[in-house]
Amino acid sequence: MKEWLKISCILCLFGFLREVRPSESFITEFLLGPWRNITQDEVNRQVYPVGTYSYLAQLVVVFLMTDFLRYKPLIIACGVTGCVVWSMLLWTSSLEALKVLEFFYGTYMATEVAYYTYIYAKVDKKYYPRVTSHTRAAMFLGKLVAGTSAQVLIILKVMNYRDLNYITFATQIAATLWALFLPKVKNSLYFHHHEYLDGQCSTESRNHDTIDAGDAKSQSQVNERLMPLKATALLWLHFYNAYTNVKVLQWSLWYAMGLCGYLQVISYIQVLWKDIKPDSSIAWNGAVDATLTALSAIFALGAGYMHTGLLKPRILVLAVLSSLKGGSILLCCRSDNIFLSYVGFVAFGALYAFTITVASAEVARHLEEDSFGLVFGINTLLALIFQTIITVVVISDTGFALTVKGQYTVYAFYFIIIGVVYFLCALWNLLIVKSIRDNINLSSEE
DSSP states (O other): OOHHHHHHHHHHHHHHHHHOOGGGGGHHHHHTSTTSOOOHHHIIIIIHHHHHHHHHHHHHHHHHHHHHTTSHHHHHHHHHHHHHHHHHHHHOOSHHHHHHHHHHHHHHHHTHHHHHHHHHHHSOGGGHHHHHHHHHHHHHHHHHHHHHHHHHHHHTTSSOTTTHHHHHHHHHHHHHHHHTTSOOOSOOSSTTOHHHHHHHHHHHHHTTTTOOHHHHHHHHHHHHHHHHHHHHHHHHHHHHHHHTSHHHHHHHHHHHHHHHHHHHHHHHHHHHHHHHOTTOSSOOHHHHHHHHHHHHHHHHHHHGGGGSSSSOOOHHHHHHHHHHHHHHHHHHHHOSOHHHHHHHHHHHHHHHHHHHHHHHHHHHHTSOTTOHHHHHHHHHHHHHHHHHHHIIIIISTTTTOOOHHHHHHHHHHHHHHHHHHHHHHHHHHHHHHHHHHHHHHHHHHO
């Protein structure tokens, strides 16, 4: 087996195991069940928001640590924090413990960046498209297995909502142990940049005959001290070149706002379903998650055809799709029929998979090589900042403290307003283009 394919397979198995979390489809059902003495309002306002705040607070630090420690330690840390989260879910019962585990869940989500970026430091650039598809497919497959198995186990009454956490706990242990087999990374993008290291080696080689051991050690110490300065300079260069590009800025803003809304919708959707049908004997959350995963994979694949030359991404099209996402959320929250709410959520998720894939490709298409991790990290950070603001304003007691249906009504109009704004922007661009063409035609006629 080729080395790049071997590394890809090892990493993908970690990604697959990490995503096999059947308990997540029924986490709200579990928290509000007989195993814990907490209310739906406490889960909605005091527990889940901690994960959002924690994710935001740790993302930048984790991103820099990922590069500085060269990926593998953070991938292992991702697995370890997963073990901590699900062990606490199984063997604690207080509200305070839930808040603590939500902090670790923020770490668990933040360290996911190491999984997505590790492969680019280990394989040749010509294999990037293949390994990207492998890692994404592994995660989709893990989610599909998780949702399907969870629903089957609940329907057949093989396990209850609490027992599903044992499976998740086991898969997190397995993922952590498997991560130990990942090859170490010698180079990283900023703190251990290969060009810098190559230059350092060349310099040392040229001066080998004239520098004694003591001088070589001093030179090495100087290089170590200069490393943070070089890393900072490269970070700034990539940041400046990316966000002074109008296309990158335009699509990055779309990416950040779309991700913000998506995270907010999926974070509290089970609370909404519990509100719509509080006394359901069997919840179908697992089946919904499995269906959504399958459709998301299909829609994400279909989004690739917008870059084949036959179709081109258009802000106008995505503006319409954003409004449709808002409509899907309205169907989720304004209907008293739980199955219509399921349909609305699946439609929303599939549309999101399509639009975020297009936005990601457009951002990447206009970026310099090697700045992908930084730009998508910043875009995710912006999304989390937006999400935190929405959480404080809409959910917390210091804000409007809306009911769960009221919250989802806000999320629906959030997407509808985004669609309207981008529709007006697209219309404005068309008018400008038309005006320029008319002026050119007049000039040519004269």
